[in-house]
Structures are given as C-alpha cells and as structure tokens.
Amino acid sequence: MPIAIYILGLCIFAETTSEFMVAGMMPSLAAAFHVSLADVGNLVSAYALSIVAGGPLLTLWLRGARRKPTLLGLLLLFLLGQLTGAMADSYAQLLASRVICGVAESAFFGVALALAAEQVGPQRIARAAALVLNGLMLASVAGLPLAALLDQHWGWRTAFWLVAVLVLLAAAAIVLLVPAGDKPDAGRMREGWRELAAPALWAAYLSSGLIIGAVFAAFTYLAPLLTRVSGFNAGAVPLLFAVYGAATVLGNMLTGRLADSHTRGVLNLGLLALLATLVLLALCAQWRTLTAVCVFLLGFAGLPLNPAMVARVARVGGSGPMANSLHMAVVNLGLTFGAWAGGVCLEAGLGLRAPLWLGAALALLGWLSLRLDRRGYSWQATGSSVGLPR
Template sequence: MPVALLALAVGAFGIGTTEFVMMGVLPLTAADFHIDIPSAGYFISAYALGVVIGAPLLTALAVRLPRKTMLLAMMGLFTVGNALFALSPNQDFGIAFRFLAGLPHGAFFGAGAVVASSLAQPGQRAKAVSMMFMGLTLANVIGVPLGTLLGQQVGWRATFGVVAVIGLLAIAAIAKLVPHQGRPADPSIRGELGAFRRPQVWLALAIVMFGLGGVFACMSYIAPMLTDVAGYSPANVTVLLSLAGVGMTIGNYLGGRLADKALMPSLYVALLALATVLAIFTVTAQGKVGAAVTIFFVGVAGFMIGPMMQARIMEKAGGTPSLVSAAVQSAFNIANSIGAYLGGLVIAGGLGLLAPNWVGALLAVLGVSIAAVSGLLDRREARVQKELALAS
C-alpha cells in the first residue's frame, strides 16, 4: 500500500476523534458554559449539520482544484475550526465553531477516497480506501478514550487543542507524502452533478442511510443499555466503547478486502450479519459477558459496510466521483440522525431501552432490500449490454 495512505489516515484519525470525543466530554463542556446536558448536545448536532452541508457545498466550490490542494484546504479548515472551538468564550460561539469544524469532514473524505483509489493497483481500490478509513476507526479505539481522559484531567479545551495539533500533523503529512494529483478530468460542477442522475447512485446512498442507520439506532443508546440493562458501571462504558472501536477497525479492514473480491455478495452478507447481531443483542444485552461480546460484533458488522459503499458509489459515479464520494459522508450523518431518532422514539413509546436494537435490525433488513434492488439492476444492465453486443 502506498505510504500516502498513512497521511490520509492521520487526517481521518483527527476527524474521527473530534466527531466522537464530544460525547465523552459533553458534561465537561456543559459545566464550563453553565448549561444543561441537552443544551450541550447542540455541539454534537452543529458538527453533524456542518458535515451534511459542507460535504456537497465545499466539494462543489473546490471542484476545479487539484485533489491534493483540496485535501490541504479541508484539513486547514478543520484545524482552524477545532482551535477556535477550544477557545470558545460561550455556547453560541462554540456551536458556530463546531459547525465550522464539521464543514470539511465530508469533502475531505470524498477527495481522500478518490485519491486513495487512484493510488492503488487495480483490484485493490476498496482495500486502499479502507486503509484511509482505518484512521477513523482507530480514533474510536485510541483517540476518543484518550481525548476523554485528557478532558477529565486537564479540561475539554485541551482535548480539542490536541485535535487541532493532529490537524497540523495531517497537513504536514499530506504535503510531504501525497503526490501531486493534477486537476480532475472533468472539472465542472455540471459533470459532478450528472452522476446524481444515475439511479444506482441514489440506491447506494439509500443503503448507507438506512443500513448504517441500524448501527446508530443501537450505538446512540449504548450507554444506558450497558449501565441500566447489562449492569456495568458508568466507568466501564468507555472501555466497552473501545471494544466496539476494535470491532469497527477489524470490520473496516475486512470490508475493504471483501469488497475487492466480491462487492455485492459481501455487502449482502454484511447487512444480514448486522441485522442478526442487533437482534441477538436484545437478548445478550441482559448479561455483562454477552453484552461485551455482542457490542464487539456490532462494530465488526457495521463497519464492514463503510468501505464497501464507498467503493460501490465511486464505481457507479463513473468519471465524476468527487461529489458523490463526499455525499456518502452526508448520508452517513443522515443515518446517524435516522437511527438516533427512531431509537429514541421507541424508548419514549415505552418499549424499553433494548427496543432500539430491534429498530436497528429492521433498518439493516431495509438496507439489504435496497441492496438487492441495486443488484437486480446490475444484472439487468449486464444482460442488456450482452444482448447489444450479440446483436452487433
């Protein structure tokens, strides 16, 4: 694998840390700004909104830039946003700076996935993309626990100051290790938007929104499941989340390799595995050992899907992959919102803390159904092309 992928992974590590560590230091920021926990939750929402808006907007604005320049610009904006958030004087400025930090998230991953794919040998492109995303999954294993610990010992501002430093390291690594990419072949927003006229692109985004929504239906409420149902102490939740992060890292690794061998069959298996594991979690969550083992496999099954879908959507975008690649990150955050909303809905409806797992299983089954439709279209297109070839 090219050493340039290491530079992309460092950037992904920083982005993954800032996205998820906010959950760990949320009580600290609430106390510092003298607000309640629900109000501090706006720091999470503001970042997610920045991702959803920034992914298509910044990719469109920078469509004529060489992709290395795009990566450097996005990581620069990320670094500034996190540094400013660490210096926020009040809640309003904090929300604005979290939004700013979220803006480059999707555009960075969109451009990074295209660059990673271009650096890989044929037949290893999904593997290359998964190596970049390895930084994102390792953030859940290393960055988030250490960032939370740093926040508890020194203060939450130190956590985001360190994230800004990681951003600077990523800028230096990208500048040094990523080769010059040149301008995109079709540097026009019209060409990029043209990819969205393809039904397969929308089906791929739908698989992400609903299939991965199953992961977030579970993970959004994992803390009360582990404490109130499985019987763990709050202090052990961070360790268990790291275990889930290990599962995510393994799943990401496997997903990239399986996607290069047999993308659609592997996708079907991953989504069905996710649905099965989430359904099983409704039973195993009632015991400590069962909960720990199952949460690991939720991470494995859920994050196998990521590199598969990134590879799938770039394949269906044809020669204009930047905007649709960035749109995957918007779809990822929409999946987060859908899963969290539906999971909260069933809890509020009195169905219990484990009910989000059933919601997650159903969302994963919906993802499989959409993937099956996409696979049918693949076979129909292949049959039409074969008939045309025979006719000529």
Template sequence: MPLAVFVLGLAIFAQGTSELMLAGLLTDMAADLGVSVPQAGLLISAFALGMLAGAPVLAVVTLRWPPRTALLVFLAAFIAAHVAGALAPGYWVLFATRVVSAFVYAGFWAVAAATAVGLVPANARGRAMSVIAGGITVAMVVGLPLGTVIGQHLGWRAAFWAVSVLSAIAMAGVAATIPGGRPERAPRLRDELRAMAAPRLWLAYGTTALSTGALLVTFGYLGALLAETTGIAERWVPAVLAVYGVGTLIGITIAGRTSDAHPFRTLITGVTGAVVASAALALTAGTPVAVIVLVFLLGAFGFATNPALNTRVFTLAEGAPTLAAATNFAAFNVGITAGPWIGGLAIDGGLGYPSVAWIGAALGVVTLGAVGWAYALHRRDAGAKAGAELSHSTPALNEV
C-alpha cells in the same frame, strides 16, 4: 499501497476522533453546559449536519483545485474551528463550531477519497477505501477512548485541544506526502453531474444512509447505555468503547479485501450480522458480559459494510469520482444525523436506552431490502449483458 493513502487515513483518524469522541463525553458535557443528555447528543447530529452540507458543496467549489491545496485548506479550517470550540462559552457557540468543523471535514473526506482511488488500480479500490475509512476505526480504538479519558480527567475542553494538536500533525503529513499540482485531466462539473444522474447510484446512497443510521442510532448513545442500563462503572466505559473500536478495525480490514470481488456478499453479511447483534444487545442490555461481546460484534459487522458501500458508488459513477464520493459521504451523514435524532426521540419518550438497539435492528432489516433490490438489478443487468454477448457471437458461429 502508496504511502500517501496511509497519510490520508491518518488525517481521517485525526478528524474522526473529534467526530466520535463525543459518545464518551456526553454526560460530562451535558452537566457542564447545563443541558440534557439527548440535547448534548444533538452535538453529534450538528457535526453530521455540517458534513452533510459540506461534502457536495466543497466538492464542487474545489473541483479544479490541486488536491493537496484543498486538503491543507480544509485541515487549517478544521483546526481553527476546534480551537474556537475549546474556548466556547456555551452550548450554542459550541454547536456552531461543530457544524463549521464538520463542514470542512466533509470536504477533506471527499477529496481524500477521490485522491486515494486515483492513486490505485480499480481492483484495489476496496483496500484503499478501507485504509481511508480505517482512520475512523483507529479513531474508535484509540481516539475515542483516549478522548474520553482526557475528558474525564482534564475536562471535555482538553479533548478538543488534543484534537487540534493531532490535526496539526496530520496537516504536516499531508503537506509532505501528497503530490502537488493539478491532475493531468482536471474534472469538469458537467461531466460529474451527468454521471450522477444514474438512478441506481441513488439507490446505493439510500443503502449507505440506512446502514449508517442503523449503526449510529445505537452507537450515539452507547456510552450512556453502558453507564445507565448495563451498570458498567464510568472508568470502564472507555475500555468497552475500545472493544467496539477493535471490532470495527477487524470488520473493515476483512471487508476491504472482499468488497472489490464480492460487494453484495460483503454487504449482506455485514448488515445481517449488525441486525442480529443489535437485537441481542437490546435483549441483554443489563448483562455486562453479553453486552461487551455484542458491542464488539456490532462494531465488526457494522463497519464491514463500509468498503463495499464506497466501492459500489465508484463502480456506478466512474465519470464522477469526486462528486460521487462527496454525495456518498453526505449519505453517510444522513444516517449519522437521523440515527441519534431518532434514538433521542425514543429516549425522551421514556422507552429507555435499549430501545435504540431495537431501532437499529429495524433499520438494518430495511437496509437488507435495499441491498436485495440492488442485487436483483445487478443480476438482471448481468443476464442482459450475457444474452447480448451470446447473440453477437451467433452469426460468427453460423458462418463457420
């Protein structure tokens, strides 16, 4: 695996820390900004909204830019937005900086994914994407709990300053290792749009959005659930979130090695495991030991789907790697946006924090339906291809 792929994973870790750390800072941020916890939770959705718009827009705008130039511009804007967020005087200014920083983070992810896939052979795409997305899992294991600890001891604004510094270090790494210049064959927007017209590609995007929403509806309020329902002391919440992160790292690492050869098996295993873990979490939310085990399993199974969701898109859109990656990233963020929003509605409706896990289980069941539909179409295509090959070989056999 080229060193550049690992550097891109490091940059995703730096930015992913910002995306995830709010899960452990919501209660403190709500108190400091004078808003409710569900309203503070909308800052997670604000970040997702920025990524939802940023991925396809910036993928198109920078389609013919040298990849290194685009990546460095995105990182510079991300750092500036976080400095502004750390200095934000109120909720709505902070909300705006979250949208802006997420917008450029989305552009970075789209270009980074296409760059990583272009650096490896087709049978290693799953591993490359597991390294890129592994930056998110490391952010869960290290960045999320570290950001929570910093926020608890130095204030949530200090966590934003820490992300700025971390992103600057990642920017230096990108400048040092990503090759400069334009690719030999610059992509054309017309070709990418034509490849994007396949209906099955959009079924894959729908699967991405559903599976992500099923996970994020629980994860978005996991810190609050641990403190308010499970009764875990505040100082131990970062440790439990780290357990979740360890699960995601294990799940995505294993799936990165299986998703190229067995994408549907990987998806079905991951989604089914997440459904079971979500339902069990809802039933045992008041039992600390059970919750800790289930948080680990939820992370492992939930993130095991990530490499397969990504490689499936690249398989279906060979001629549109940049825009396909951008749109799939947008689909991830449809789930990230919808999950916490739906969970917030349930909490505001008085259903309690365990209700978000029930919602996650229900969304997971719908996801399984989408995966089954895609698999049925895949099997039909495989059968038709085998039949066509057999019919072409029959005349030759008759001649013999």
C-alpha cells in the same frame, strides 16, 4: 499501498476525533459555558448537519481544483474551526467552531477518497478506503478515550489543542509526501455529473444510510442498556466499548481485503450478520456473556461495512469528490435518524430494547435495498470501461 493513503488516514483520525470527543466531555462543556447537556448535545447535531448540508456545497465550489491544494485548504479550514473551539469563551463561538469543522471534514472526506482512488486504481479502491477509514475506527478506539482522559485531568481545551497539533502534522505530511496530482479533467467532470443522476447510485446511498442508521439506533443507547438491562457495573462499560472499537478495526481490515472482489457479497453477509446480532441482543440482553459477544459482533459487522459501501458507490457513481461527499452526507443523515428515532422509542416508554429492534428493522430494510440494483458494476476510467465483479 502508497504513503499518501496512510497520511489521509491520519487526517481522518484527527478530524473524527474532533467530531467524537464532544460526546466524551459533555459535563465539562456544560459547566464551562453554563448550558444544559441538551445544549451540548446540539453541538453534535450541528456538526452532523454541517456535514450533510455544507460539505457537498463546498465540494461543488472546489470541483475544478487540484487535489493536493484542495486537501491543504480544507485542513487549514478545519484547523481554523478547531482553534476557534480551543479559544472559545462563549457557547455561540463553540457552536460556530463545530459548524466550520463539520463543513471542512465532509468536503475533505470526499476529496481524500477521490485521491485514494487515483493513487491505487479501481481494483483496490475498497482496500485503500479501508485504510483511510481506519482513521475513523481508531478515533473511536483511541481518539475519543484520550480526549476524555485529557478533559478529566487537564481540561477540555487541552483536547482541542491536541487535535489542532495533529492537523498541523497531517498538513505538513501532505506538503512533503502527497503527490500533486493532475488537474481534474473537464470531460471526466461532466461524466461525473451524469453519474450522479444514476438511480443505482441513489440505491447505494439508500443502503448506506440504512446501514449506519441501524448501527447508531443501537449504539447510541448501548451504555444504559449495558448497565440497566445486562447488569454490568459502570466500570465495565469503557472496557466493553474498547471491545466494540477493536472489533470495528478488525472488521474494517477484513472488509477492506474482501470488498474489492466481493462487494455485494460483503454487504449481503454483513447486513445479515448485523440483523442477527441486533435481534440476538434484543432477546438476550439480560445475559452478560451473550451481551458481551453481541457488542463485539456489533462492532465487527456494523461500521466495517464502510469500505464495501464506498466500493459500491464508486462502481455505480464514480469515485469523484462530489459522489463521496454526498455519500458522507447520506451516512450522517442515517446516523442522525437512527439516534433520533431510538430516542423517540425511549420517550414513548418502549424500553431500552426498543432501539435494538428499530436497528434490526433498519438493517432488514438495508438488506432489501440491495435488491434495488441488480446490474453488474462497471468502472469508467479515462474513456474506457473496466468490468469489476459484483
């Protein structure tokens, strides 16, 4: 793999650590700005909504720019948002920083995956996407715990400053090691706009939104389930989350290897495994050993479907920045819906197992949505068509 792929993974690690870390320092932020935990939770929602709404618009504005300057500009915009948060002296300023970072991350994600596809070619796009997305997986395994540790010992601003330093290092690596790339071809861009209207692309988006919705309907409320239903003590929860995070990294590596040649098969089997895991956990959450196994399987069969999702989108809608940015927007809509709907289940008094059943229902719908597009995939590249396996 070209060195640029690993640099893009570092960038994603820094950005998604920033996205996740607010959840790990909620009490500190609430105390620092004299707001409620719900207000701090709104920072997470604002970030997600910025990804959904702002990222595609910024990507549209930058559609004719070269990849490398675009990546650097987006990193600098993200750095501006991160520094605004690090120096925030009001809740409004911190909220503004989350919006800036969310918009920049969404657009960066789209351009990064487009550049990765250019670097490796259509036959290895899932593997390249897996390496780039490993930054996201490692952010949950290492970035989030590290940010929480810094918050506890040196204050929440330290974590913001550390991410800013990581972004600067990533920007320097892009300047030195990432190739400039060609200016986007006008004819190819017009073809990309036609691909965005393809029903098969929106079927792929629907599947992705349902997959991530299923995962986060369950994952968002996993901690109280582990302590109140499974009977784990509070000290065991971080260890179980570490198991979950390690499983996401392992699963992402495996799907990255398989998804290029078996895209639909990986999605089919992965969704069935996710469905079975959620049902088993809902039925057996009172038994610790089975619960621990299910936590591992949830990490292994949930988020690691991302490379196959990216490969499917590339095959039916192209690998351009707009297709990828819209994909990220849909994924975040799924995440937001899953977490919100799980909370509705709890507020309705349905119990802590209810989000698991909701996640299972979304996984089943995701598996059924794969049947909306039964055509073979093809890759349109510089005027030629290269057939790729289903």
